[in-house]
Amino acid sequence: MRIGARLAVLAVAAAGLGWLLWPVASARLAEHAGPDAGVATPGRPMFSAPGATNTNAPMTAAERAAAQALWQERAARARAALEGYRKTTMYPFNSRPAAENADQLYPNRPVTEDRPLNNGSDEADPSIHILTSQSRVFVASGEDVVFTIAARDDEGKRLPLEVTSARASGLPNATNASPPSVAMRFNDQGLAGDAQADDGTQSATLLPAMTGLSAFDGTIRVELAFRAGERTGQHIFDVVYSPQPPAVWAGPFKDSLEAGSLVLRVPVEVRQAGRYIINARIDDASGKAFALATFNDELAAGTKDVALTVFGKLIRDAKPSFPLAVRDVDGYLLREQGHPDRALMPRLMGVVRTTANYSLSSFSDAEWQSEERNRYLTEYGKDLDDAQRQLAALNAGQ
Numbered sequence: 001m002r003i004g005a006r007l008a009v010l011a012v013a014a015a016g017l018g019w020l021l022w023p024v025a026s027a028r029l030a031e032h033a034g035p036d037a038g039v040a041t042p043g044r045p046m047f048s049a050p051g052a053t054n055t056n057a058p059m060t061a062a063e064r065a066a067a068q069a070l071w072q073e074r075a076a077r078a079r080a081a082l083e084g085y086r087k088t089t090m091y092p093f094n095s096r097p098a099a100e101n102a103d104q105l106y107p108n109r110p111v112t113e114d115r116p117l118n119n120g121s122d123e124a125d126p127s128i129h130i131l132t133s134q135s136r137v138f139v140a141s142g143e144d145v146v147f148t149i150a151a152r153d154d155e156g157k158r159l160p161l162e163v164t165s166a167r168a169s170g171l172p173n174a175t176n177a178s179p180p181s182v183a184m185r186f187n188d189q190g191l192a193g194d195a196q197a198d199d200g201t202q203s204a205t206l207l208p209a210m211t212g213l214s215a216f217d218g219t220i221r222v223e224l225a226f227r228a229g230e231r232t233g234q235h236i237f238d239v240v241y242s243p244q245p246p247a248v249w250a251g252p253f254k255d256s257l258e259a260g261s262l263v264l265r266v267p268v269e270v271r272q273a274g275r276y277i278i279n280a281r282i283d284d285a286s287g288k289a290f291a292l293a294t295f296n297d298e299l300a301a302g303t304k305d306v307a308l309t310v311f312g313k314l315i316r317d318a319k320p321s322f323p324l325a326v327r328d329v330d331g332y333l334l335r336e337q338g339h340p341d342r343a344l345m346p347r348l349m350g351v352v353r354t355t356a357n358y359s360l361s362s363f364s365d366a367e368w369q370s371e372e373r374n375r376y377l378t379e380y381g382k383d384l385d386d387a388q389r390q391l392a393a394l395n396a397g398q
Contacts, residue, residue: 059397068394075387082380089376092368094296095261095311097318098281098289105281105289107328108349110135110146117151120234127154128228131201132235138332139220139241140344144207146193147237149186150200151228158200159229166224168206170216174338180212184222202226208241217243218340242344246272246333249346250303253326253353260312260364264326264353268306270299272343278331280308280352284320291318295331312364319360326353 059067091097098105110133117128128151135146151159163186170179186204190197193205206222208214222237250267257263264280278295293308310324329352332342 064394064397068391071387071390071394075384075391078380078384078387082377082384085376085380086367089373090317090367091311091314092309092370094294095309095314096292096294097314098291101292104279104292107279107330108136108347111137117228117231117233118235119232125231128159128231128233129153130228130233130235132237134237134239137239138330138342138344139208139239140346141243141245142209142346144193144205145239146203146205147186147222148194148201148203149224149226149235150202161200161202161226161228163202163204163224163226164232166204166222168208168211168213168220168222170213171219171221173218176216176218179216179218182211182213184224186224206239208243213241215243216241217343240340240342242332242340242342244343245345246270246274246343247276247299247331247345249348255326255353255355257358257362260366262310262312262315262324262355262358262363264293264308264310264355266306266308266329267303268299268331268345269303270301272333273299273301275299275334275336276306276331276345277334277342278306278308278329278345280329281327282310282320283325283327285323285325286321287325288320290320290324311368313367315363316360316365322355322357324355325351326355327351 112131112133115130115132116124116126117130118124131148131150131152133146133148136143139145149161149163151161153159166184166186167181168184169181170176172179184204184206185192186202187194188198188200188202192203194201194203206220208216208220213220218241220239220241222239223234224236225232225234227233247268247270250269253264253266255262255264268276270276275297276295276299280293281289282291282293284290291310291314293310295306295308299306327350329348331345333345335341335343
C-alpha cells in the first residue's frame, strides 16, 4: 500500500467518522448567521446554516448556553481527532510496534483449526471434533508443508481416525486451465512429517517441487476423506505455491545507526523487477517481540541493497533491551493483477541477525515527518482553531 493510502486509512482510524458529521446548530441559533456569517464577533458568533437570514436579534442566555455546548463538543472532537492522528502517525508506516501486528509476528507457526466433523454436506456432527493443522499457507519453491488431522470427542478423548484417500490438485487459473494432481499418503507411523507414531494424529508432507506440481503457480488444494470412529468425513487444505522465486537473498543482514534510526540492510538479487514487500520481525534481548520493519518499494532487476528501518522514536518510546534480534524474514513480489497476488521469495526462518549494542540516547526522539502527514495535521488543526474561535466569541459576548 502506498504512503498516501496508508495515511488516509490512519486518518479515518484516528479521527473516526463521527467528527465529520458534526450536528448543525438549531434553527434559532442559525438566525444569527447572515451573509457575513464567516466572521465571528463577540456579539454574534459564526454559524454556518445555508439559507439562514440574519435577524440581528440578541441571543438569549439559553441560546448562548446551547451554542457554547455545541462548540465545546466540536472542539473536543477536533482535539481528539488531531491528537489521535498525531499519535497514530508518530512512526512511519514501515516501522510499527509489534503490538499493532499481532497476526504477523509469528508467520512460521502452524495454522490450526478445531471443527465439527463434516461429511461434505451441509450437515455437521458437533460431537466429533476434527483437529487439523498445516505448517504454512504460502509455500515458496523448495519449501514443504506438513498437514495433520486428528479426531476427539466432546471430552477431549482421542477417537480412531484413518485417512482413506488424499489428493493434492492445482486449482484452475488464468494460466493453467488443466492443472496437475498428485496422490498423497497420510500416516501415524512417525514418518514423512508425522511427529509421533501411534498418537492418533495422521500426518503428510507435501513438497511441490518434487511432484508433478513443481511448475504449478497458484493455489494447491489438498482434499482428503477419512473415517473417525464410525463416521466418515471430508476436509480441505489450501496452500499458495510459487514455483520460481522472483528474487533471492544475496548476503547477510547488517545493521547501522543512520539519521537517528536503526537501519537493517541486506543485498537481494532481483530476478523480476516490480514492487516488493519484505517483512522482518524484531525482538529485544529478552525475546519479547518489539517491532515489525517493512520494505515496500519498487526494485529493478539486479543486485539491490534493501533497507528496513526501525524508527528512532519507536526505539526511544519502547525502550527495548539491546542487542535486538532480527528474525523470520519473508518477502514477495506483489502482483497487482491475477491470482495469486504474490510471488514468494525463500523465507528466512529464525534469527538472521543480532544487532550491535546501541544506547537508547543515540536514537532520535523526533516524530516522523512527511509532506502528507503535515498536511493532515494542518487540516485537523484548522478544525480545532475554528471551534476555539467560536467559543472565544461566545465567551466574549457574555
